[in-house]
Amino acid sequence: MLARGGEDLDVRRRYLVAAGHLQLPAEPEAVHLALYSWQDRLEDWVVGQGLCGRSVDSVPLFGGAAASCGSCLSYLPAYEEALRREVTALEGRAEARTARAHAGDTVENGAWFTVWLEARWEWVTSRMTTEQREYAADRVAAYSAYLAAVDGEPERGEPAGLRWWRDSGGGGSRRGGGDR
Ligand SMILES: [Zn+2]
Structure with missing residues (x-):
């Protein structure tokens, strides 16, 4: 379910990515999960906060890193469900547009x-x-x-x-x- 590097990401969608902890002395070592979304103003993909609420590294860990933060993992099912609904809604709108147009x-x-x-x-x-x-x-x-x-x-x-x-x-x- 995590987005991997190198694939074609849809700028209308949000993805989940693995993201490392901040490189700060007091920061516990962990691999977190975060939303990854396109920001029009920056014209780039941006890693959000960890699902657990911690700030995370701004570069996703593409390549199959497994999340280790228990708090992030506990939120994972709810986020996956929400993102599934977003995709369904997106497809529904696209279909409606096509139907109207044609x-x-x-x-x-x-x-x-x-x-x-x-x-x-x-x-x-x-x-x-x-x-x-x-x-x-x-x-x-x-x-x-x-x-x-x-x-x-x-x-x-x-x-x-x-x-x-x-x-x-x-x-x-x-x-x-x-x-x-
Ligand atoms: Zn976390």
Whole structure:
């Protein structure tokens, strides 16, 4: 569970590291445990206090040193649990961000949006069953909602006339071209 040197540490996270005692005459010899976190102001990783509350050496003991401070070790399970929760929360936020960013942003939605934008939508969809064009309209609406979110206008509704068959009482209309 202790962070080791040489691995890629995530600056958004905190880690536990082993840290030596301060080199002072009265300081008991021990290897402590401390939180290791990125400090934006210093632009560097910083060793905190020992979990036991003692000040510790500012350079972590990477390389597998075992903690020997009984007080630090007694706090270890609680800290490990807290850090696990931090990681879970971090992953949850990342997932939520991804979901928000990409909910409507699929290849299929984008393709149908292009059909709506560039083709004669009424004519194309008049060739479909109502079920098919409702599906296509759902894809367009989803992509449109995604674009609205990107634009910061989540209240924007779906494009006008998207479901023209509903407006016209359904079925049969061949407005929009397609004279063959
Ligand atoms: Zn300690």
